[in-house]
Amino acid sequence: MDIVDHWLSGAPFEGESTRTAPVYDPALGLVAREVRLASAVDVDAAVAAASAAFPGWAETSLAKRQSVIFAFRELLNARKQELAEILTAEHGKVLSDALGEIARGLEVVEFATGMPHLLKGEYSENVSTGVDVYSTREPLGVVGIISPFNFPAMVPLWFFPIAIAAGNTVVLKPSEKDPSASVWMARLFQEAGLPDGVLNVVHGDKVAVDALLAHPRVASISFVGSTPIARYIYETGSAAGKRVQALGGAKNHMLVLPDADLDLAADAAVNAGFGSAGERCMAISVLVAVEPVADELVARIASRMSGLTVGDGRRSCDMGPLITREHRDKVAGYIDLATEDGATVVVDGRGIEVDGASDGFWLGPTLIDAVPTLSRVYTDEIFGPVLSVVRVASYEEGVELINAGAYGNGTAIFTNDGGAARRFQREVQVGMIGINVPIPVPVAYYSFGGWKDSLFGDTKAYGPDGFHFFTRQKAITRRWLDPSHAGLNLGFPENR
Template sequence: MAERRSPHIVHHWYNGRVVESIGARTAPIFDPALGIETKRVALADAADVQAVVASAQAAFPTWRDLSMARRQAIIFRFRELLNERKGELAEIITGEHGKVIADAEGEIARGLEVVELATGFPHLIKGGHSENVSTSVDVYSLRQPLGVVGIISPFNFPAMVPLWFFPIAIAAGNTVILKPSEKDPTAALWMAELWKEAGLPDGVFNVLQGDKATVDGLLAAPEVRSISFVGSTPIAQYIYESAAKQGKRVQALGGAKNHMLVLPDADLDLVADAAVNAGFGSAGERCMAVSVVLAVEPVADVLIEKVRERISMLRIGDGRRGTDMGPLVTEAHRDKVASYIDLAAKDGADVVVDGREVEVNGEPGGFWLGPTLIDRVPTTSRVYTEEVFGPVLSVVRVATYDDGLALINSGTFGNGTAIFTNDGGAARRFQREVEVGMIGINVPIPVPVAYYSFGGWKQSLFGVCKAYGPAGFDFFTQEKAVTQRWLDPSHGGLNLGFPQS
């Protein structure tokens, strides 16, 4: 009988190296295109959390006091290494998440934008100075790091979302604990090794593997001064409330239900391309995916036919085989998304394209669900009101622009939205009136570039700080205001009156 080999276990990273978990709990990691377990990930217990926090805490004073020039050189080196080896990282992402290689490369490219922004951090964290605000009195401000900061990232972007946060946090002088998703944790370890090669001191960047118990450990640790999170709204709200009670800063980005409003004058070929790209890229597992098309009559029938034609051209299969769309991340998630198709039919919607019937270029055991197009979705249906987070595109027919706007503004979420039109006046009115944080005009996925900031409104964002851009530097630093006076030796004497100009 052949010897049974133990599965490879993905462990933690702290003190500048991979460290085996103290706890014994593990969870499976799957190759979604094959539908098989390929390795396991350690799930931290309280002792693991304590050890990782101690690593970050010990490294903070030295990193905080390192000159800006030396910190900047390390970040530049990390950027160069990441750009040179992004193909390796893309392969890791596809193997654990399932998205196609081109999509994995795209998320790394967007993450690189934030690294590049972070290389200019000396300009972005400099303070202000006012001379002689009162006689011989000057006031100036300092921006200083928080200390140890925690980042909790989701499964759908195992590289890009962490890259939204940790380059800025590190540049500002903080030390970082990254808790990646247990579904695809290897990318985080790969980036930790890259930081070490770039010259980052041990303990500045740490990876803590785990699940909810690990998250709760980070939330409770008094040394962790802030929490950054991206994920579903219920978890975002839980993290926001739990961390705030502990006196931590929080930026918690929640869920979404992104609408695309299509006016009758829009270019319907452009709209159909955009709807398919934004609805089914990464198998719909994006918080900025378009999940609802609001079609102003009379364009709905023509648009639906154009979308159906494009869906028929898509190749579904293993993302390493040159396909257009890969599997969903786990079997449980695939089944949950598929259940919404049944629900839509029961609610009276018309399932135009059923992704459960897809023909796949890949292993039959993979977690497959093809692009799904559903017309005439009632706005009372859970398919419309809830975040499906899969390749399900709903069409809701509206009579006018005002009807479409009212639907968007009445929603629980306010993450992203788009309008497709050739009418500049309608577009300008839309950007002013819509109650959403990120808006696309003839752009279906309006993710801001790195020198702006990412985040929504309403139940899509908890806390006041968005991700990256100027908001990111505000979040990861704290301000001191210094009032100083250097007296001439001739001045002196007592004066108990209130200081005046």
Template sequence: YHWANGQKVDGKSGRFSDVTNPATGEVSASLPLASEEEAAEVIAAAKAAFPAWRDTSLAKRTRILFKFRELLDERAGELAAIITSEHGKVLSDAAGEVARGQEVVEFACGAPHLLKGSATENASTNVDVASIRQPLGVVGIISPFNFPAMVPMWFFPVAIAAGNTVVLKPSEKVPTAALWMAELWKEAGLPDGVFNVLNGDKTAVDALLTSPDVRSISFVGSTPIARYVYETGTAHGKRVQALGGAKNHMVVLPDADLDLAADQAINAGFGSAGERCMAISALVAVGDIADTLVDKIRERAVALRTGDGTRGCDMGPLVTRVAQERVSGYIDAGESAGATLVVDGRQGEFDADGAGFFVAPTLFDNV
């Protein structure tokens, strides 16, 4: 379902997408994908709620933000479990994600100070200058699969504190976290229509990018889609922040503490199954330390336990079967290109029930 005007809205498009538990491979839900008409209805709910929310005092807005913060503190474990069940990252990682998002909620609780304008007397001869900060209106958020709670929380606490209304379009792979947070906002006392969730695919994205009623877009995802979002959104007169992916490299110099370097390579490469914008996928060893460093990383990689994120494992599954097949294909390609496969994660014992989407830690040398 979608969330608009403070309530669940059933999908009517007739198009659906499966939501899976990546640790078991089981389909956990069927998600309706919005049509253009449905997207317009959700955007209209946000537009209708804007005038009253814009005119709500900072004191009242802040009170609701503090209540949302308290509720999230009390129930953070619920949200972490939802993230693990749909994304696959281990519970401790999911809890860390919620905590990072909560930091932005806490930042937004200081909104009255942050939203101040300014006044300058005699900026030029007999000319005084004043500035005021006003909300834009309806703002769109398009968030990725890898951080179902943290990335939306980068944006919506600040947007709501500033007096905007929000339409969040989460990844169709991990929709439940967004819907859960929508209900939490209602419990916190946020007026209906201020926070809305639009579930869907490119049709929903394009509706947000082209609607004249959506004033800004915040996006996180792959670089090609970030470019598309930026070009399309700005062409339709919107303010756009579009954050793309990165391919990060770690450089280890000859005088480095190699145990520390190996620990950090493991954390950065295999945390959240490598499904992070800042994951380290390539390590450059300078000088004659490479063989020693590879040995230290190998020892740590084979010791990691891969499996269901609810079982205290070190690494969970990839998010979908397609992702698993793509990563396995990368390993095939590395072998074909002549690299040395030091640790092969395609085969192994996984601590899980069912056919989850697992690839264990994998290490190439001589690439």
């Protein structure tokens, strides 16, 4: 059986650890390959490779760095179908969704090519007589990236192109559930001209994560994943003196007002609730219907769900399997819990007919109405194709419900009332907001991140925040002496 190796200094690396983990094809329910799980010694080797490459890469001119990023963008765009097939084979998402993931990652690569402008400092002349002040932005050194299973290409692409463009070197720890995409991208970056050791990939579980968090030569950690782990990453990394951005989980609400276009809202709820089998931190998992539209809206959503095809993402299907059997079973368990808590299961995704192997990790789109807000079906981040409906009497009740939640990642409002939409964007306590847009992921030249328990640290991902996170500023105060120099003066300097 194939084994996915680590990638260090531009070559496959086995490491000293003999531990491995299975990598499944979720649509078949079979182990397709294995992946090596790093020890602390292996992580140290990856950090050593990145440390050795850092001085040369940090001193590489902006023009040369930019040309390498441009070349990587061209290669990635030309070969995106190959990468999409890897994503579908290991994650299970359908090919069109995989290609969409790559397209959003490419946006960040394109943004990173503008780094000569984004790394510019500031300059003030003659702040005091003959004195100028200016600033520079410099790389941090070796940076660690820990990415989740649900976006094996896009999330790493949120971070490492910007980190590398800024002059850093990288140790990337992808999810052990779908590790091949990261190694594929590292090889492609090498083909684009990236020097060996600038981008390294080390696979592993908590052992590898803890080794990165504790390593004295790792300057920063970027993480995307569930809230409990994000909190752990932030607290542990910060205690070790690292700069940390840790993006956590979500429970995203879509508020539908009575004046909304219900066909548009129903389409959006299905698209945002069941794309990628609901395994998105920006998925809409709660539809908040302001009465009297709930019955009609639920009926329209259920009607649309009946036409969805679930199956192998390499075929012509709308939705693929979940990532593992254990995760599928956990998500399915919430359907029983909903019934116990008094909710109504309108569409049950268990036991559906699929276009795929019988052993695949299948769970069809599920719609649950009248979900009590005290139920775990409402409060937990289910991370699967389960859409809950909560009915409220007014706009105010809907906003109060959203703001009372622990998460603040994304939200959306569907309405034709511009005043209500403007009021919503000002009153709702969420970091990313859609107005008649169900998945409000910002474009690459803005930044991604939520509020409350959806983001730990004060810096969002990619965009301007990304360059600020991966650099640190120096402020230089400069004076060139001239014949008017007045000699010694031991008094405290004053601006004149």
